[in-house]
Amino acid sequence: MHPARTMFEKVWRSHEVLAETADAPAVLYIDLHLIHEVTSPQAFTLLRQRGLRVRRPDLTLATMDHSTPTRTEQLFGGAPIAIESAARQIRELENNCQQSGVELFGLRHSRRGIVHIIGPELGITQPGKTVVCGDSHTSTHGALGALAFGIGTTEVAHVLATQCLLQRKPRTLAIEVSGSLRPGVTAKDLILGIIGRIGVAGGTGHVIEYRGGTIRGFDMDQRLTVCNMSIEAGARAGMIAPDDTTFSYLAGRARAPQGEDWERALERWRELPSDAGAQFDREVHIDATAIEPMITYGTNPGMVMPISAAIPRSDDAAFAKSLAYMGLEAGAPIRDKPVSVVFLGSCTNGRISDLRSAAAVMRGRKVAQGVQMLVIPGSQQVKADAEAEGLDRIFKDAGAQWRESGCSMCLGMNGDLVPSGEYSVSTSNRNFEGRQGAGARTLLASPLTAAASAVRGRVTDPRELLP
Amino acid sequence: MSGIANLRSRTVVLPASNIDTDQIIPARFLTTTTREGLGRNLFADWRYDSAGQPRPDFALNRPEAQGCRILVAGRNFGCGSSREHAAWALLDHGIQAVISTEFADIFRTNSLKNGLLPIVVSEAVSRRLLDHPGLEVSIDLQATTLTLAHGEAVQFPMEAFARYCLLNGIDELGFLLEQRERIAAYESRSA
Numbered sequence: 289m290h291p292a293r294t295m296f297e298k299v300w301r302s303h304e305v306l307a308e309t310a311d312a313p314a315v316l317y318i319d320l321h322l323i324h325e326v327t328s329p330q331a332f333t334l335l336r337q338r339g340l341r342v343r344r345p346d347l348t349l350a351t352m353d354h355s356t357p358t359r360t361e362q363l364f365g366g367a368p369i370a371i372e373s374a375a376r377q378i379r380e381l382e383n384n385c386q387q388s389g390v391e392l393f394g395l396r397h398s399r400r401g402i403v404h405i406i407g408p409e410l411g412i413t414q415p416g417k418t419v420v421c422g423d424s425h426t427s428t429h430g431a432l433g434a435l436a437f438g439i440g441t442t443e444v445a446h447v448l449a450t451q452c453l454l455q456r457k458p459r460t461l462a463i464e465v466s467g468s469l470r471p472g473v474t475a476k477d478l479i480l481g482i483i484g485r486i487g488v489a490g491g492t493g494h495v496i497e498y499r500g501g502t503i504r505g506f507d508m509d510q511r512l513t514v515c516n517m518s519i520e521a522g523a524r525a526g527m528i529a530p531d532d533t534t535f536s537y538l539a540g541r542a543r544a545p546q547g548e549d550w551e552r553a554l555e556r557w558r559e560l561p562s563d564a565g566a567q568f569d570r571e572v573h574i575d576a577t578a579i580e581p582m583i584t585y586g587t588n589p590g591m592v593m594p595i596s597a598a599i600p601r602s603d604d605a606a607f608a609k610s611l612a613y614m615g616l617e618a619g620a621p622i623r624d625k626p627v628s629v630v631f632l633g634s635c636t637n638g639r640i641s642d643l644r645s646a647a648a649v650m651r652g653r654k655v656a657q658g659v660q661m662l663v664i665p666g667s668q669q670v671k672a673d674a675e676a677e678g679l680d681r682i683f684k685d686a687g688a689q690w691r692e693s694g695c696s697m698c699l700g701m702n703g704d705l706v707p708s709g710e711y712s713v714s715t716s717n718r719n720f721e722g723r724q725g726a727g728a729r730t731l732l733a734s735p736l737t738a739a740a741s742a743v744r745g746r747v748t749d750p751r752e753l754l755p
Numbered sequence: 756m757s758g759i760a761n762l763r764s765r766t767v768v769l770p771a772s773n774i775d776t777d778q779i780i781p782a783r784f785l786t787t788t789t790r791e792g793l794g795r796n797l798f799a800d801w802r803y804d805s806a807g808q809p810r811p812d813f814a815l816n817r818p819e820a821q822g823c824r825i826l827v828a829g830r831n832f833g834c835g836s837s838r839e840h841a842a843w844a845l846l847d848h849g850i851q852a853v854i855s856t857e858f859a860d861i862f863r864t865n866s867l868k869n870g871l872l873p874i875v876v877s878e879a880v881s882r883r884l885l886d887h888p889g890l891e892v893s894i895d896l897q898a899t900t901l902t903l904a905h906g907e908a909v910q911f912p913m914e915a916f917a918r919y920c921l922l923n924g925i926d927e928l929g930f931l932l933e934q935r936e937r938i939a940a941y942e943s944r945s946a
Contacts, residue, residue, distance in 0.1 A: 302945075305934060305937050305938055305941045306934065306937060310915060311915050311916060311919075312915075312916045312930075313914070313916055315931065315934050315937070315938070317938070317941055317942075317945075326785050326786070326838075327837070327838065327839070329787075329788035329789075330788070330789065330790045330839075333788075333789070334928075338928070340932075343938075354782075354785075355785075355786050371786060373786035373787065374786045376786075376788060377786055377787075377788055380788050422837060422839075423836075423837055424835065424836050424837040424861060438837040438861055439837060439861065439864075440837055440838075440839035440842075440861060440864060440865035440868065441790075441839040441865075442839060442865065442868040442869065442927075442928075443864065443865075443868070445928065446927065446928055446931055449928060449931070449932065450928075450931040450932060450934070450935075450938060451938065451942075452931055452934065452938055454916070454927055454930070454931065456914060458860075488773055488831060488834060489773070489830065489831040489834065489857055489859070492831070492857065492859065492860060493860060519835075522831070522834060522859060522860070524860050524861075588773050588775070588834075590773075605770070605771075606770075606771045606772050606773070606829065609771065699777075699782040699836075700782060700783065701782045701783060701785060701786065708805070718775075718777065718835060718836075720775045720777040720778065720835060721777070721778060721800065722777060722778070722781055722800045723777050723782075726781070726800050726805070727800075727805075
C-alpha cells in the first residue's frame, strides 16, 4: 500500500522517465505541448540548427493568439495585418507547422483562440496529463487535474525534440477555500484575494492544489479562472482535483476520449485526487465568505484590495513608485475613479460564462460616454456561442466593440492598446507597468466589475447594478 | 555555449522588488522570430522617454554603469511572463549575472539555459549591494561563492546539474537526446 500521496505527486511520478537525483533533475514526459506564434519560432530554429525533428507532432498543437489582430476586417475581410513583424511571426508558425506536421488552428480556423481557452474547450486538456506551453498562464489547464506549467523557448525546443523536460520537483501548497462567495463576488475576486493574501512570490517553487467546498462547488469556468492566476502568486502550477464537474465538462468534447476509451479514462481519473491524509509542504486557509469584489491599485497583482476600501499606506519606496505610476494616492478610495478603457477578455476571463455575467450587467444599458469598451471572446468557439445566445447584441447595443478572439489588450502585442496615462478596468491578469501599453494604468477586476465600471464610466462596485 | 567559471565586474543596481519580465522587455518587442538584438530594448520603458531618448537618471544609462556585467535587483526578479526574451535581452546588453534574494521560477530556468547566472543571496548581502551601486564583486561558479569588494566571500545556492552544464559548456538538450531509449521505453509502456 502506497503512503498517502497528493494529486501532484501521482501525476509527477507517473511521468518520470527518469527520477531526479542529487546530481540531475528528473526527465519528465510531456503529454500535451501547446505552441503559439510568439515563443516558438526560436525553438524551431534551434531544431533546424541541430538537424532535429519534432518527435511527437501528434502530441503537439499550435494556435495563434498573442500577436494576432482582433479586427474582423484584418482576419476575414482581406485587410492587411497592421503590424508587419506580427504578420511575419504568423507566417513563420504556419511554415513551421507545415514542415513538422504539427496541427495548427490558424488565423481563420473556427477553433482558433487563446491557447489556454482552447485546450479545455477541445477536451484535449485532461486530468492527469502533463501539459506545457511557452506561456506562463499554462497553469490554467490545472483546473482539470492536469499538471500544467509555462516554460521558456529553450524548453519549448527540448519538448519539441524529445517530448521531455528536465525538471526539479516543486514543493506543494494546499489552498483550502471554504464557504460560499457572496452575490456579486466571483472566482476572479477569490483568486485576487488569495494573491493579496500570500503575495506575488507566495507560491514560488510550489505547485498549488486548490481544495475545499468552495472549489468543489465551482463550475469549470470558475476553476479555470482560479488556476489561471496561480502564476501571479509565483506558483509553477495550480491544480484542482477532477470530479463529476470535470467529467461532465469533458464528456463529448471533440478531443476527449470516446466510448470505451472514455470509460477507461474515467477509471484512471477517479484515482487522481489527493489521498486522505496526504501531506502538503504548506497549507493556507481562505474564508470565501469574507471575499469582496476586488480591484488592484498598483503595478503587480498582489497590490489588490476590496473595491470599497481605501488604498493602503506603506513606507516602501517601490510602493510609492508604483502609486506614482498609477497616479493614485495612499489613503484615497479607488471607487468612482473615472476610467477611459474597459477590457473584457483574456485567458483569465474570456470564457462564455464571463461574457454572460458581464452581459447581465450591461443588458439594456449603455457604455458611458468617453469610455472605450473592448469585448474579446477567448476563442472563436466562445464567440460563436455568445452570438448564438445574442450576447454580442447586448454588448454592441451598449456601444462596446465586439471583435475576434485573441490575447488582445491583455498585453497589447497586436496593437490593441490603452493610451498612456489612461485608466483601464481590465479582466486580464497583469497590471504591470506598461502591460497594456506604455504608460497605461491597469486596474484588474472581475467581468462584473468591468461591466459595471463601463456603464458608469468610473470604478463601480458591481453590486450597485445587480438586480 | 562555452563554459562559464568566473565573472568579475562592478554592479549596476535596480533596487525595486518584483521586477517583472514585461519591464525587462516589453511585449511590443516580442514580434520577432530571432533571439538577437533584444538588448537595445532592455528595460525600454524605464530606459527611454516617450521620444525614444535615453533617460539620464536611469541606472543603466549612467556613465559608471557602462560595461557592468552584474545586475543587482530587489526580490522576486523576473516574475510574470515566461518570455525567454528577458534573459536574451539582458545577455545581449552585456549582463551576465543577476543578484537578488529571490527569482521567479521560469526566469531562473530560462537564465540558466542561456548562461545568465541567477545568484541568490541573503537579505543582508542584498541590502549591502543595493545600497552601494558600483561595488566590484566576483562570482566563482566552481566554488559557488560571491566575493564582495573587501574580500568577504558568501556561498550561493546553485542547482547541481545546471552548474555542471554551465561549467562544462554542456547543453541540456544534448543530455535529453541521450535519453532517447529511455523515452521510447516510457512511450511503449504508457501507450
